[in-house]
Amino acid sequence: MHFFKSLYIAKVVYYFIVGIVFLFVLAFVFPFLLGITQLFFMVLILMLLVDSIILYKTKKGILCERNVPERLSNGDENPIAIFIENRYSFSILLEIIDEIPFQFQKRDLLFNTTLKSSEKQIIEYQLRPTKRGEYSFGAVNVYVKSPIRLLKRRYQFSNEKMVAVYPSFLQMRAYELMAISNRLTELGIKKIRRIGQSQExxxxxxxxxxxxxxxxxxxxxxxxxxxxxxxxQEEKSQNVYCLIDKGRVMQMPFDGLSLLDYAINATLILSNIAINKQDKAGVITFSDRIGQILAADKRGGQMTKILELLYKQKTRFLETDYEALYIYAKTHIRQRSLLLLYTNFETVTSMRRQLPYFRKLAKDHLLMVIFFENTELKTLLDKPAVTTEEIYHKTIAEKYFYEKQQIVRELGQYGIQALLTPPQNLTVNTVNKYLELKSRGII
Structure with a gap:
């Protein structure tokens, strides 16, 4: 039974069978073709028999192993490698199908290659997850063809593995390495001249x-x-809290990731930079109620705690309660801190409903509200309108686009820092704003 489960017939065999059947039909009209057709049929059967013997005489003709990182980085290209070794005494053709997690929705991950006898090869490819959580890898299926190429033998290697997808720790490492080598400008981080001075x-x-x-x-x-x-010297040990809104407004998708995931990735990188600058980094998540809380700290292990906390966050699809956030900050955050609030507003009216709580937070802390540009609206505005319907759509788009600008202006009138950014530039713009506030000595 195992033999028949692992044996597959190549497409070319079906073409031969169709040709032989056609010759048998013609033999009714031209009898001299019958002998030739029978000879072709016997040769085909003999070749299939020889091919099966060649493929199965070696018990374990292929060695294969998939190498997957212990955890994947959300929103980044993660390297996956498949190691293959040919243990046959002849060259073989291979078709490799990797059973990757269903979250990627890829059904055509097929690799074709050729291996000489005793040759080894590593096949590398990239996977980009867009959701945090657990991803299950299945088996690696390898289909082997001998030089005759009539049959295929399937080898199935059960490299089943459960891998967790964490917030973008690859970007965090990239920023950290760039900072060490003084090359942050390559990532878009500005060199900011220090204005004034610290009193320390x-x-x-x-x-x-x-x-x-x-x-x-x-x-x-x-x-x-x-x-x-x-x-x-620059003042150190200042509290930097990232406040992440998990309400329904943060579920909006962009380039496969939700706004919540962009905020989580930016929080991870900014927290690492803050700790490297000797500040204390903390995280508070909230929606209709206060979620997970990690007090600001800079001791060893804080980044691991932040990573584990951010890994578990999910959107609650409910209206955000900013009053609960203000009450918690008033009660538990005693020292003046930098509060980086990741949220989103589409209209001035929605922002004004929360403005009283922002103003109260800004009395005790330095508050920076970070929200997102609607890049689809910007694309629509740059596109010329021709029909009446397009003019109508462009007019509505302009209204919502300029309302975002008005939100920034109104927050500034009350001394609240505001950052309006495209999702793809969130990390760079947030880090630049943090460094600017540090340089001005107003944290």
Missing amino acids: FEQIRQYVQGDDIRNINWKATARRNDIMVNAY
């Missing part, structure tokens, strides 16, 4: 060209008979 005194040192002359310490200069300046 560090040391008195000798003046070098470029130092602010307002920092000259005249008493020390007189004692040393050399120009000395006061050096200040």
Whole structure:
């Protein structure tokens, strides 16, 4: 039974069978064809028998193994590798079908290759998950053809594996490596000149060209008979909280990811940068009620806690309760902190309903409201309108597009920082805004 389950007939055999049947039919009209047709049929049967013996005389002719990372990064291209070794004594043709998780909705993941005897090969491809959670990989199916190419033998390697998809830790590592090598500008992070100075005194040192002359310490200069300046260091250990809205407005999709997933990926990267700058990073999720909470900290293991917390987040599809957020912040966040609020507003009216809570949060903390551009509207605005219907659609699109700009202006009138960004630029723009606020010393 195992033999028949693993044996497959190549397409060319069916073509031969159709040709032989056609010759048998013609033999009724031209009797001399009967002998030739019978000979062809016997040769075909003999070749099939020889091909099956060649394929099955080696018990384990193929070695195959799939290598998958222990966890996948959401929204990123993750490398997958399939290792194959030919243990036959002849060259073979291979068809490889990998049973990847159903979430990718790919039914045509087929690889064709050729291997010489004892040759090894690694087939690499990329998978881009767009949802967090558990992904189940199935078996790897390898179909082998001998040089005769009439039959195929299937080898099935049960490399079944459950892999968790986490927020974008690959982007986090990329930003971290770029920061170490001082190449963040390649990712769009701006070099921001520090405006003003912190009041946290560090040391008195000798003046070098470029130092602010307002920092000259005249008493020390007189004692040393050399120009000395006061050096200040950047304030550290400040609280940076990422507040993630899990309400229905964050379920809107863009390029396969929801706005919630974009916010989660940006939170992971910003928290890592904040901790590297010696600030304390924390996370609060909320919707119709307060969700998961992680107090701001910078000790070792904090990034692991943030990653595990963000992995479990799901949209609740309910209206967000900003009053509950304000009450929690008022009660539990005692120290003045930077609050990065990831949410979304489509109209000025929807923002104004929450404005009283924003103003109360901004009294005790530095609040930055981060929401998203509707890139589809922008595309529609850039496209010329021809018909009456298109003009009508463009007029409505302009209304909603400029309402987003008005939201930024109104928040600014009350001293609330606002960041309107396309989803794909969320991480870069948020990091730039954080660094700008740090440079201005207003956190």
